Amino acid sequence: MYVGIEAGGTKFVCAVGTGPGDLRDVANFPTNTPEETLGRTRAFVAEHAAGLRGIGVASFGPVDLRPGSATYGYITSTPKPGWRDTDVLTPLREVADVPIGFDTDVNGAALGEARWGAAVDVGSCVYVTVGTGIGGGGLLGGQLIHGLLHPEMGHVPVARNPDDTFVGSCPFHGDCLEGLAAGPAIAERWGTPAQDLVGDELRRAVDIEADYLSQMAATITYILSPARLIFGGGVMHVDGLLDTMRSRLVDRLNAYLDVPEITEDVDSYVVRPVLGDHAGVLGAIALADRAATAPDPPSRPGFAQN
C-alpha cells in the first residue's frame, strides 16, 4: 500500500492505493501556508502509516532533486508566497519510516502515464501540460529526466508566428513558449479565455497556438527523440487544437526525420493523457512504487539519477 501526494500550487491531492484500479481515501485540500497544508498532508500519512510501503510526492516546483543535496526534497525558488525553500519531505518522514519518491508533478505524470496510461507500450515518453503555465517531464531509458535541475520545458524559445503581434506574458522571458501559448497568453491576446473563443477568432487562435505547440513538439523530438508525446492540460481541450497541432508537426519536421512512427502515424505519436482526473496522484503513487521497489543506483556528484 502506498500514499501518493500530488502537491499542486492550488491544491494538494492525497490518496492511498497501488494504481488506477485501487485508489482509496482520496483527500483534497487547498494549498494554503506550508504549515497548514503540510500539516494536513502529514496527518493523512500518519493515518495510513500501518502497512505503508512507500510514499510518492509529485510536486509543483522548482524542486531540489539532487541526491545528497542539503535541500533535497525542498520546493526552492517558487514565486508562490510562503513556499520558497520549503522542506516537503521531513514532515512526512516524521510519521512514516518508508521510502519516499519525490519528483516534479510533470515527471510524476509522465511516470504514471508510462505505467498505466498513454505510454504503457513504449519505454520513453514526454508529458506536457498546457494550462495556466506550460510544463513538461519525461521518462527516457527508464529514467525520469533531471540533471542540474529538472526540465522547465515551458520556457523554450520559439519562432514568432507572423500573424501574432502579442508581446508575450512571461514575466521572465516575455515571448518564450509559455509567454505566447499558455492559457493566460491566449486570454490576453484575444481578450477572451481560450474555452470561450468561437468562429473566426477560434480558428485564428487555434492556428497560432498549434504553430507554437508544434514547435515545442518538434524541439522535444529533435532533442530527446521519445517514443511518445503526451499533451494534456486545459488548453488542449480547445476544439481542433490537437489535430491542427499534429498536422503542423508533420509539416514542420518536413520528412527530415524518416521515422514512420511519426510521419505516418502522428495520431499515435502525439496523444492525450488517459489517466484523467487522478493523473497527478497516480503519478505520485507510481513514484512511491518506484522508490519502494526499484531504488536508484548510487549516484556520482551531480549525477542525474532519480
Added chain:
Amino acid sequence: MYVGIEAGGTKFVCAVGTGPGDLRDVANFPTNTPEETLGRTRAFVAEHAAGLRGIGVASFGPVDLRPGSATYGYITSTPKPGWRDTDVLTPLREVADVPIGFDTDVNGAALGEARWGAAVDVGSCVYVTVGTGIGGGGLLGGQLIHGLLHPEMGHVPVARNPDDTFVGSCPFHGDCLEGLAAGPAIAERWGTPAQDLVGDELRRAVDIEADYLSQMAATITYILSPARLIFGGGVMHVDGLLDTMRSRLVDRLNAYLDVPEITEDVDSYVVRPVLGDHAGVLGAIALADRAATAPDPPSRPGFAQN
C-alpha cells in the same frame, strides 16, 4: 584492447587502444563508396582481431539504433550518395566475434568527453558540434539519449534575431538553427567564411551567432537539464563567440532558473571539448568499452536503450 571507428561523412578514422593515453595504429581514409570504405574498415578490424575485446562505431547518420530492429546498425536516410540504407556492422562481424557498440558520432563524442574529457566530474552532459552542420548528443542518467530515433538537435526552431535578414540555408526547414547558424549559413550571410570575418562584420556575426547558439543552449537546459554543455566544432573557434554565447545564455535564462552552477559559473557550465583531434575515435573506443563491459539491459519494444 578495442577498435574504435569514427565513421564520418568525409573520412573514417580507425584506431586501436583503450583511451587517450593508449591510442595506437590510427588510420584515416576518405569516405568513398560503402564497399571501399567499409572494406578498408573491415580489413583494419581483421588485422587487429587477435585479442580484441570489443568494437565501437560512432557514425554519421541518421542511423538505426533500435535494438531488435531489422536494420539495427544501418546508416539510414542519409543524403550522402551511395550510403542510404547501408549495413555498417555486418562487415565487421564477419571478421571479429566481439561485442559492438554503435551510436551516433555526437553521442560517441558525449560519451568520450564524459569518460575522459570535459565532463568527467559530472554524470550528465550534452555535446554539440557547430560546423558544416549542427548536431548534438548526450548522456543523461548514465544513458545515451535515443528513443524512436536519436537526437537531431541542429534542427530545432529558433526565434529570429531582429538584425538578421538571412533567409536560412537548411534544405528541409529553411531557418531552423542549422539553417541560420551552421558554418554554411554564416558564409552565405556575410559572403565570407566565419574564420575570415574581421572588424565590424566579425562583431555583428558573433552577435547573431551567439544569439542563436544561446537559444539552443537554453532549450537544451530547459528540456534536459544536463550538468554540462560542451560546444565543439569549427565555428566555435570564431573569436569571442564562446564568451558572448555564455553571457547571452545567462541573460536569456534571466534568473528564472535558480541554479548557481549556471548563473554564477557559466564558464564551467558551457565548455569546450578537451579530447581534441581524436575526440571522435576516442568516443568510438568508449562505445566499445561500454559494449564489452556494461552491456545494455534487455529492452522493451520502442525502448530507449543503448
